[in-house]
Amino acid sequence: xxxxxxxxxxxxxxxxxxxxxLFRGGxxxxxxxxxxxxxxxxxxxxxxxxxxxxxxxxARPGDRVLDVGCGTGCLTRAMAARIxxxxxxxxxxxxxxxxxxxxxxxxxxxxxxxxxxxxLAFDDGSFDVVVSSYAVHHVPAEARRAAFAQMRRVLRxxxxxxxxxxxxxxxxxxxxxADALAGPAIAGDGxxxxxxxxxxxxxxxxxxxIEAEGRLRPVTRYIRAVRP
Ligand SMILES: C[S@@+](CC[C@H](N)C(=O)[O-])C[C@H]1O[C@@H](n2cnc3c(N)ncnc32)[C@H](O)[C@@H]1O
Numbered sequence: 071x072x073x074x075x076x077x078x079x080x081x082x083x084x085x086x087x088x089x090x091x092l093f094r095g096g097x098x099x100x101x102x103x104x105x106x107x108x109x110x111x112x113x114x115x116x117x118x119x120x121x122x123x124x125x126x127x128x129a130r131p132g133d134r135v136l137d138v139g140c141g142t143g144c145l146t147r148a149m150a151a152r153i154x155x156x157x158x159x160x161x162x163x164x165x166x167x168x169x170x171x172x173x174x175x176x177x178x179x180x181x182x183x184x185x186x187x188x189x190l191a192f193d194d195g196s197f198d199v200v201v202s203s204y205a206v207h208h209v210p211a212e213a214r215r216a217a218f219a220q221m222r223r224v225l226r227x228x229x230x231x232x233x234x235x236x237x238x239x240x241x242x243x244x245x246x247x248a249d250a251l252a253g254p255a256i257a258g259d260g261x262x263x264x265x266x267x268x269x270x271x272x273x274x275x276x277x278x279x280i281e282a283e284g285r286l287r288p289v290t291r292y293i294r295a296v297r298p
Contacts, residue, residue, distance in 0.1 A: 096208060097164045101142045101171035108144075116144065119286060123203060124148035126282070126292060127232035133198040135159040136224060138187045138217070139205020143172030143180070149201060150179045160197075162190070187217035195226040203234045206269065218276035225297040231278055235269060237291035269293055 098104050109116055123145060129135055129152040137146040140161030149159045161182040163169050173182040185191055187202070187209050200221045209217050221231055270293055274280055278295035285291055 097168075098141065098208075099165050099167045101165075101168050104168075105142055108142075117148075119290070120144050120148040120203070121151070122286060123201070123232065123234050123290075123292065124152050126284075126294060127152070127199055127201050128230050128294065129153055129157070129199045129201075131155065131157060133157045134196065135199045135201065136190075136192070136197045136221075137161045138190075138200060138202040138221065139163055139208060140172055140182065141165075141168050141205070143176055143182070145201060145203045146172060146180050146182075147176060149199075150177050154179065160192075162187070186213075188213040188220060189216075190220040190224050192224045194223055195229075196224050197229060198226060199230050199232070200225055201232045204236060206233060206235050214272055215275065218272050218278075222276045222278060222297055227297055229297045230281075230294060231273065231297070232292060232294045233269065233273065234286070234290050234292040236289050237285060 112119055127135075127149070129149055131153055133153045134157065135149045135153055137143075137149060137159060140146045140163050143161050146159050146161040150157075153159060157179060159176075159180045161169070161172050161176070161180060162185045163172070163182070164184070164186050166184055169182045169184050172180075176182065183191075187205065202221075206214060206217070225231065269291065270280060270283060273293055273295050277298070279298055280293060280295045282294040283292070
């Protein structure tokens with residue numbers, strides 16, 4: 071599949087009827103093409119970038135970790151390195167193709183399940199750490215608050231959330247590109263909850279205490295928070 075067609079055929083989370091670009095949201099059902107694009111987008115620094123996010127999560131050996139919107143499992147595997155030798159990481163994604171791809175590549179400490187961020191099928195307090203990278207903008211805007219409420223529910227008291235997503239460029243060509251590719255999913259349309267800058271508000275609104283916020287060059291924003 072060519073890049074242009076891939077960008078146009080990532081499916082909406084509500085079913086196959088909606089057409090979105092890669093960055094507009096919904097599931098991604100072509101893991102191999104996603105890998106190529108993602109590797110290029112990180113200009114050869116993808117592994118290091120995910121290792122940094124994994125370190126920022128504060129996960130420790132023995133922790134039980136959930137990776138929401140795990141995709142091909144890059145962060146899931148980076149988290150597995152943090153929680154070794156006896157921790158466990160569960161990767162969750164709404165795309166069966168992503169789950170199959172990630173499942174074929176993860177170490178024994180990783181398992182992968184099909185599911186939606188806004189409807190997590192885990193018991194209360196099941197995890198020490200919940201992480202999510204570049205996936206929140208794929209969750210429908212109206213479901214994002216429910217997704218953060220679910221992440222809080224499945225964390226134990228004192229557990230940590232680390233969420234990272236794209237930070238839109240602030241001006242010039244980059245901003246215009248973000249607008250064209252992502253629309254409100256990333257670039258924002260002024261409506262609360264549709265702009266990724268609303269991330270901190272959604273995390274705090276779900277009852278988390280924000281511990282750290284930061285940026286990773288060139289286009290990543292992350293937040294780490296604790297469940298009181
Ligand atoms: C841009 S990818 C990020 C994948 C991975 N976390 C990474 O950093 O490479 C976003 C992922 O979110 C998944 N996704 C979309 N909607 C979702 C939802 N409601 N719940 C869980 N995953 C979802 C997509 O299928 C896709 O694999």
